[in-house]
Amino acid sequence: MLEARNLSVNYGMIRAVREISFTLAKGELVSLLGANGAGKSTTLKCIAGALKAGGGSIMLDCRDITSASPEQVVRAGLATVPETRDVFPDLTVSENLMLGAYIHRRDRAGNRENLQRVHHLFPRLAEREAQAAGTLSGGEQQMLVIARALMSRPAVLLLDEPSLGLAPAIVDRIFEMIETLKRTGLTILLVEQNVNQALAVADRAYVMRLGRIVASGTADEIRATTDLTKHYLGG
Numbered sequence: 290m291l292e293a294r295n296l297s298v299n300y301g302m303i304r305a306v307r308e309i310s311f312t313l314a315k316g317e318l319v320s321l322l323g324a325n326g327a328g329k330s331t332t333l334k335c336i337a338g339a340l341k342a343g344g345g346s347i348m349l350d351c352r353d354i355t356s357a358s359p360e361q362v363v364r365a366g367l368a369t370v371p372e373t374r375d376v377f378p379d380l381t382v383s384e385n386l387m388l389g390a391y392i393h394r395r396d397r398a399g400n401r402e403n404l405q406r407v408h409h410l411f412p413r414l415a416e417r418e419a420q421a422a423g424t425l426s427g428g429e430q431q432m433l434v435i436a437r438a439l440m441s442r443p444a445v446l447l448l449d450e451p452s453l454g455l456a457p458a459i460v461d462r463i464f465e466m467i468e469t470l471k472r473t474g475l476t477i478l479l480v481e482q483n484v485n486q487a488l489a490v491a492d493r494a495y496v497m498r499l500g501r502i503v504a505s506g507t508a509d510e511i512r513a514t515t516d517l518t519k520h521y522l523g524g
């Protein structure tokens with residue numbers, strides 16, 4: 290469904306991502322793990338079309354999206370939830386959600402149907418549809434950005450540290466929601482620092498360090514063979 294081949298991303302002279310290759314099969318939930326600065330967000334931004342690849346290729350469902358713009362990538366069926374958790378604070382929850390449906394703006398009936406599906410997944414957002422997004426709690430804002438991404442009706446969802454900075458109970462809710470999304474058949478690439486929870490929900494994982502993929506395998510294999518502490522503490 291999604292394949293990166295020898296993908297590199299540079300910031301000027303800084304080589305943030307160095308010839309990484311990975312695949313996600315349809316319906317798979319794959320975690321991308323690694324310490325701060327490993328290159329995880331850079332990888333997601335490049336797939337999303339927000340950063341140019343310095344080399345290599347990205348294929349989405351057999352289409353080459355290596356040089357696609359962010360809008361083209363969304364139209365091709367891939368939505369990204371960046372780590373910045375940006376909502377439009379002065380717009381309501383509903384208005385934020387409808388912005389996520391931008392590429393389908395002429396399909397009103399389809400959007401209404403999809404909005405119901407999203408409300409069903411996130412009852413809290415349904416209750417707060419008229420509230421200004423800027424006044425939502427951190428956990429609710431995270432749910433809103435995920436819900437907004439779903440409004441584009443993606444086949445593949447990239448999530449960058451959805452649990453960052455949230456209270457443990459909310460983190461549990463976010464992970465439950467990710468598992469629910471997986472059950473709907475969505476293909477998910479999940480970047481997380483929360484290693485144990487990320488491995489608990491993932492089919493497979495890749496571990497990045499200093500811009501490279503240094504380990505990959507099923508969650509069990511990663512647990513058994515990789516000294517995650519070493520990678521996380523940057524040793």
Ligand SMILES: Nc1ncnc2c1ncn2[C@@H]1O[C@H](COP(=O)(O)OP(=O)(O)OP(=O)(O)O)[C@@H](O)[C@H]1O
Pocket residue numbers: 300303305323324325326327328329330331332372482
């Ligand atoms: N805009 C930028 N300009 C220059 N260097 C950057 C820029 N953004 C990121 N980098 C560098 O690229 C490397 C990878 O950063 P990236 O944000 O991808 O890491 P990450 O794995 O997402 O880390 P974290 O877990 O802290 O979010 C880091 O060394 C970082 O300093």
Ligand SMILES: [Mg+2]
Pocket residue numbers: 329330331372449
């Ligand atoms: Mg990051």
